[in-house]
Amino acid sequence: MKKLPLTFKDMLPINKALANQTRIEILHLLSEKPHNVNELAEKLNLPFSTTASHVNKLEEVDLIITELVPGRGTQKVSAINYDRIVIDLFNNEEQTGGYELTMNVDIGDFLDCYAVPHCGIVGEDAYIGAQDDPRAFFEPERKYAELIYFADGYIEYKLPNRIPYGHKAKEIHFSAELCSEAPNYKLDWPSDLTLAINDQETGTWTSPGDFGGERGSLTPDWWRTNLTQYGLLKQWKVNAEGSFIDNEKVSDVTIDDLHLSELPYIAFKIGIKDDAVNKGGMNLFGKKFGNYEQGIEVHIKYE
Template sequence: MSEIKELMQRYPASRIIDVAKALSGDLRLRILEVLGEQSMSISQLAVKLGVAQPTISINIQLLEQAELVSSTLGVNREKICSVTCRTILLELPTKLGEGLHKLEEIHMPIGMYSSSSVGPPCGMVNREGLAIGCVDDPRVFYMPERTEASLLWFGGSGYVEYYFANPVPPGVLFDELRFCAELCSEAPGFHQEWPSDIVLFINDCRVGQLSCPSDFGDRKGKLTSSKWTGGTEYGLQTTWRVTSNGSYVNEERQSDLSLADLNLQYNKPIRIRIEVPVDAVHCNGMNLFGSSFGDYPHDLILSFFQIHDAHDN
């Protein structure tokens, strides 16, 4: 039988949309049905439901985001999935802005960048910790296999840039844009005292700088493959925010840059560049972690939040 963590899961009004999205697909409901009887791996679910493994993985990720499913790593580091509860309780909103909080959320694999500029040392590995192409060869960053990357890195200065669709319909206002990633500095092997200044740009506007203190390798990353022996194990989960009155990195105010300055348009992509500038005080590279590496089971996340009702403006 599946190990249920709670008989009932309570969700505040701000989580209703997450839960509703997770429950809105037939396949996800079928997954919950199967997991209600016993825990299963991704491959077992694929066989049981007659669906390709990548499709199962995507739908499991949506259920995980809603905290309806939790996952652990099995003996072969394959994801083992279980339901978290038997019953859910949704708290309906009681005041303006309480229910409609997160408008949209887009997850982007780290290997799906649109452009890059890196030099050796550099490289990338898949979820099993196996090298994609040749290590320290920048040409790897142009190979189609890069889409399978779960960890990528470069030393010194450089960047990777991603194009996100703007999912917010014309005329719908939002109050905050957030970008979340797990990352750290890049040293040969690893180095616990190796600071690097990592800057986020949105549509070429400087949002803010993370001064990461380390290339972390003092312990095994919670998700990092046992086959990986490259030194770097995990990173810092970092959130950049742009609001109507300023920009922030992990709640620390960076500048007066506002949403209006980003020139966001519904029919144009949102360009997000993660960069170690050549003129940075600490120009010591970057490691970027995907959902199967490091400590946090997610890819890059771009979220759109609405704090107030658009009709009140």
């Protein structure tokens, strides 16, 4: 069965075909299983010729398909052609800017992780679980995280794929506040942070250090200033031309390589690769830590 979007030009003939109670009942019967015209006529208590006429109208707009199948002789059997119809109430030819989805992700809503001490999860008012204990990353309260840090490892998220059926992704944009992770803090402490989307590496940013000593604008007062305070807002982007970090091309991986139209989810993982040159850990900031009032933001442009 198909799941396709239908255009503005498709609306009138389809609406005409559906503006009949008998044809609605035929679609309902065919949604259960294929039928031939005799079977439909019998269930609807209608003459064969009347039923055949209704079937023909549904065939004309591709709401059903009819095939010749062997049986008691060759017979025509009809089946439903769509299990979902989406009609866009606009003229596609007049659209120039395309469409955009925005998803705001709390940093604690990760699906998987690997954390090497020193590590921890911090809420707005206190640590979540024990410090330097990777088991804290699996506490139910992790969803309230406002700061996540580890000396080595990664963190992975999966989002629902909300790109409408039949539409094609043009660009995906990912932003988050990040920095390296050193004991306490250290301004000169490089770390190679790599973002992968649907298992495709899209680029590595080398964080120059772990920033502290000056309180982040959102960092709560109880958090000591000799600890990490804020990060830098980094932006990854993938489109038809390749992958970019802060608008500088870093990879030939394109939007088609991410297979965004084929999967029911969008997975992204950020962390330190096993073969990273600079393994200086990672801090990931939420809405109430650091300098930027956001968690992870994902924007998807599609057409």
